Amino acid sequence: MNRIVLATRNKHKTEEIKTILKDLRLEILTLNDFPDVPVLKEEGSTFRENSLQKAHAVHLYTKIPALADDSGLEVFFLNGRPGVISARYAGDGATDEENNEKLLGQMRGVAPRRRGAQFRAVLTLFGDNGTEVTEGICPGRLAELPRGTNGFGYDPIFIPDGFSRTYAELTAEEKNLISHRARALAAMRQVLRER
Numbered sequence: 001m002n003r004i005v006l007a008t009r010n011k012h013k014t015e016e017i018k019t020i021l022k023d024l025r026l027e028i029l030t031l032n033d034f035p036d037v038p039v040l041k042e043e044g045s046t047f048r049e050n051s052l053q054k055a056h057a058v059h060l061y062t063k064i065p066a067l068a069d070d071s072g073l074e075v076f077f078l079n080g081r082p083g084v085i086s087a088r089y090a091g092d093g094a095t096d097e098e099n100n101e102k103l104l105g106q107m108r109g110v111a112p113r114r115r116g117a118q119f120r121a122v123l124t125l126f127g128d129n130g131t132e133v134t135e136g137i138c139p140g141r142l143a144e145l146p147r148g149t150n151g152f153g154y155d156p157i158f159i160p161d162g163f164s165r166t167y168a169e170l171t172a173e174e175k176n177l178i179s180h181r182a183r184a185l186a187a188m189r190q191v192l193r194e195r
């Protein structure tokens with residue numbers, strides 16, 4: 001069976017990617033299978049750069065095709081922030097709660113029609129057969145207060161278009177049908193099939 005390695009240590013991302021790709025005949029390894037791979041730096045200024053850097057580094061190290069996900073939340077009122085620094089918006093090592101609190105604090109009093117935001121995921125597959133990049137966006141808006149306990153990151157404060165519930169109030173199945181990651185993976189699935 002063909003194998004790929006996910007260039008992430010984020011267990012939530014891993015679980016979502018594995019679930020969405022479960023029907024492919026593909027063995028999906030993670031960095032837990034390669035504990036010696038050093039922690040990957042994310043110093044790029046775009047999702048695309050970071051995604052490519054992660055996939056490249058992990059492929060060099062493992063010698064098998066690597067799939068990287070770089071993703072985050074873009075808030076229009078904040079000119080696209082937190083964006084590439086979503087994971088560390090409230091500082092290095094910040095918890096999801098701290099990041100959500102900082103963001104909601106900056107959005108306090110901002111009217112509903114100006115709370116538009118989108119999640120973006122950029123996936124890179126890096127292997128001996130070349131590099132493929134796909135992207136997925138999920139449009140929505142920011143909630144006033146966190147709601148729900150499913151998922152991770154900014155899930156409790158993001159309401160995808162077409163729903164009144166936050167990502168964290170959706171079931172995993174519901175989120176995996178419409179999420180930014182699911183959309184990027186729908187495009188990548190074709191590439192994985194062909195390879």
Ligand code: IMP
Pocket residue numbers: 010042069070071072073084086087099119151152153154155167179181
């Ligand atoms: P990365 O590891 O640099 O790609 O950081 C991604 C960060 O973006 C995560 O730590 C979360 O804060 C946020 N993020 C990405 N995807 C999601 C999602 O599906 N739900 C909630 N937050 C997400």
